Amino acid sequence: MNRTLRAVLAAALLAASHAQAQLAIEITGGGGNQIPIAIAQFAGEPQLQPGISDVVEADLARSGRFKTLYAPSQNPALNDASNVDLAAWRSRNADALVVGGIYPAAGGRYEVRFRLYDVPKQVSLGGLSYTISREQARATAHRIADFIYEKLTGDKGVFSTRIAYVEKRGAQYRLMVADADGENAQAMLTSNEPIMSPAWSPDGSRLAYVSFQQKKPIIYVQRLSDTRQPTPAVNFRGSNSAPAWSPDGRSLAVALSRDGGTQLFLVGADGSGARRLTSSGGIDTEPVFSPDGQSIYFTSDRGGSPQIYRVSAGGGDVQRITFSGDYNVSPRVSPDGKTLAYVSRSGGRFQVAAMDLGTRQTQVLTDGSRDESPSFAPNGKMILYATDAGGRGVLAATSSDGRVKQRLSMPAADVREPAWGPYSPN
Amino acid sequence: MKKILLAAAWAAFAVTLLAGCQSTPDAEKPADVEDRTPGDKPPTTTVKPIPPSGPTGTAITDPSKDPRLKDPANILSKRSIYFDFDSDAIKAEFVPLVEAHAAFLRQYKTAKMLIQGNADDRGSREYNLGLGQRRADAVKKRLVLLGATESQIESVSLGEEKPVCTQQTEECWARNRRADILYGGEF
Numbered sequence: 001m002n003r004t005l006r007a008v009l010a011a012a013l014l015a016a017s018h019a020q021a022q023l024a025i026e027i028t029g030g031g032g033n034q035i036p037i038a039i040a041q042f043a044g045e046p047q048l049q050p051g052i053s054d055v056v057e058a059d060l061a062r063s064g065r066f067k068t069l070y071a072p073s074q075n076p077a078l079n080d081a082s083n084v085d086l087a088a089w090r091s092r093n094a095d096a097l098v099v100g101g102i103y104p105a106a107g108g109r110y111e112v113r114f115r116l117y118d119v120p121k122q123v124s125l126g127g128l129s130y131t132i133s134r135e136q137a138r139a140t141a142h143r144i145a146d147f148i149y150e151k152l153t154g155d156k157g158v159f160s161t162r163i164a165y166v167e168k169r170g171a172q173y174r175l176m177v178a179d180a181d182g183e184n185a186q187a188m189l190t191s192n193e194p195i196m197s198p199a200w201s202p203d204g205s206r207l208a209y210v211s212f213q214q215k216k217p218i219i220y221v222q223r224l225s226d227t228r229q230p231t232p233a234v235n236f237r238g239s240n241s242a243p244a245w246s247p248d249g250r251s252l253a254v255a256l257s258r259d260g261g262t263q264l265f266l267v268g269a270d271g272s273g274a275r276r277l278t279s280s281g282g283i284d285t286e287p288v289f290s291p292d293g294q295s296i297y298f299t300s301d302r303g304g305s306p307q308i309y310r311v312s313a314g315g316g317d318v319q320r321i322t323f324s325g326d327y328n329v330s331p332r333v334s335p336d337g338k339t340l341a342y343v344s345r346s347g348g349r350f351q352v353a354a355m356d357l358g359t360r361q362t363q364v365l366t367d368g369s370r371d372e373s374p375s376f377a378p379n380g381k382m383i384l385y386a387t388d389a390g391g392r393g394v395l396a397a398t399s400s401d402g403r404v405k406q407r408l409s410m411p412a413a414d415v416r417e418p419a420w421g422p423y424s425p426n
Numbered sequence: 427m428k429k430i431l432l433a434a435a436w437a438a439f440a441v442t443l444l445a446g447c448q449s450t451p452d453a454e455k456p457a458d459v460e461d462r463t464p465g466d467k468p469p470t471t472t473v474k475p476i477p478p479s480g481p482t483g484t485a486i487t488d489p490s491k492d493p494r495l496k497d498p499a500n501i502l503s504k505r506s507i508y509f510d511f512d513s514d515a516i517k518a519e520f521v522p523l524v525e526a527h528a529a530f531l532r533q534y535k536t537a538k539m540l541i542q543g544n545a546d547d548r549g550s551r552e553y554n555l556g557l558g559q560r561r562a563d564a565v566k567k568r569l570v571l572l573g574a575t576e577s578q579i580e581s582v583s584l585g586e587e588k589p590v591c592t593q594q595t596e597e598c599w600a601r602n603r604r605a606d607i608l609y610g611g612e613f
Contacts, residue, residue, distance in 0.1 A: 194587035283556030
């Protein structure tokens with residue numbers, strides 16, 4: 001048994017090492033107040049693949065907060081030390097300009113330097129230098145995009161983060177981890193049985209998920225660096241599902257049926273010391289911690305229809321949060337704790353909605369009919385979700401105000417259950 | 427532990443009586459559930475159910491070998507119970523099926539059963555897992571009411587993850603709102 005599983009896992013890693021079709025990104029909406037930015041091709045750019053300025057430009061465009069302008073090539077190419085004619089860039093309506101260069105360094109490495117200008121103010125907003133290996137070109141471009149995004153919007157960039165999702169290809173299920181732009185997708189686990197509900201540990205080192213490998217739902221916790229078949233973390237009699245990490249990464253809120261029904265419990269990340277959190281005659285599931293760790297939001301149909309409720313992380317009294325409509329599920333709290341994203345059914349359509357937890361005002365963010373599994377970017381500005389395109393599952397993202405949308409699709413696979421990972425440690 | 431064994435012995439005795447005295451006392455062979463502690467032994471521990479006979483006349487002691495489970499003409503080969511939308515009520519047409527499986531579990535105290543509940547694929551995967559669990563629990567509860575032992579049955583959910591039908595039609599959704607019965611050796 002174990003040997004078979006190990007073989008399956010080894011095959012999965014092998015498959016992942018052969019480059020698979022990547023997620024292709026398609027921006028399907030537009031937004032107002034975009035910052036016009038020109039990103040000149042870096043001097044010496046062809047030395048590295050992919051082209052760093054290309055990746056930076058794609059990142060910024062995908063965020064929906066920038067309008068990328070055509071930057072004509074110049075001779076000699078602009079670099080980070082060039083004396084830039086900012087007045088000329090002003091006449092092209094650029095508010096910001098990025099220039100940079102790539103220089104050979106010792107030991108076959110490269111130095112990548114860039115500088116960001118505020119064009120109307122005609123000042124430099126700073127720049128950075130990185131000494132990298134050839135393989136780090138893409139990651140470095142994401143770091144540069146993060147720097148630019150933060151300088152110009154005031155919000156931290158998420159271009160260096162990762163996402164997890166489940167892919168179904170034929171009869172095979174794969175738990176995938178990819179860069180936030182869908183590149184570098186790798187299978188963490190391959191199984192002939194379904195996989196669902198991946199959840200990132202707060203430090204990004206582990207994923208908790210539900211596998212049906214043993215003919216029933218069992219929760220596993222797997223290190224991203226671990227290639228061995230993981231052992232079950234939460235495996236009580238009955239069903240074990242819906243893992244959610246506490247902000248300190250020490251415990252999991254989970255849904256268990258071990259005492260009958262589906263109820264919420266708090267367990268150690270290794271499955272130890274289960275403590276019951278809710279007691280209702282209904283289904284209590286989909287727990288998620290508030291960022292301060294004090295409360296847990298969850299789905300319950302204790303009132304007849306599934307709605308979102310809140311309970312203290314220590315258990316106790318339960319407060320109902322959603323009231324409009326007869327189907328509100330899958331709560332997710334924004335990283336600042338102020339917004340609740342969830343899935344709401346209206347007129348037979350399932351869409352992602354957001355509630356301001358201060359004013360309780362709600363807004364529908366997406367326009368699909370089978371939108372599921374919302375997941376906030378760690379800066380709270382985007383929400384990744386699963387939707388349906390021609391009967392096939394695809395991933396999509398919306399800005400948290402609903403104005404910019406994009407779709408990530410992978411040919412020939414059914415993609416679902418996205419989870420946006422935390423900021424990667426520097 | 428001793429108490430559990432005693433209780434199990436009494437339950438076995440009671441079930442044997444209820445089952446219409448299919449058993450005969452056998453003083454020489456101790457029952458499966460015997461409590462070996464002297465003094466604690468109630469007289470009923472000498473009651474031993476006799477396994478039923480298969481078509482060949484050989485005594486069957488392994489429940490998974492009972493041919494009725496695979497005989498299309500026997501109700502025990504029917505393993506699926508279908509539910510209405512958002513409901514875990516066992517409809518009248520499935521009551522005979524549940525009763526037959528309860529009798530089987532009463533007959534074979536060593537038989538283990540896994541009930542897998544399912545849901546159609548509309549809405550949240552985790553909430554649908556809860557709906558499937560509710561259906562599996564409903565079948566388990568009915569089996570226990572009909573004399574099966576709680577520890578024989580594990581009720582779990584597959585939610586919307588293992589559909590038998592994938593079209594977006596009411597007929598297809600109805601086929602996925604289902605609980606399936608599996609016996610030890612089948613899962």
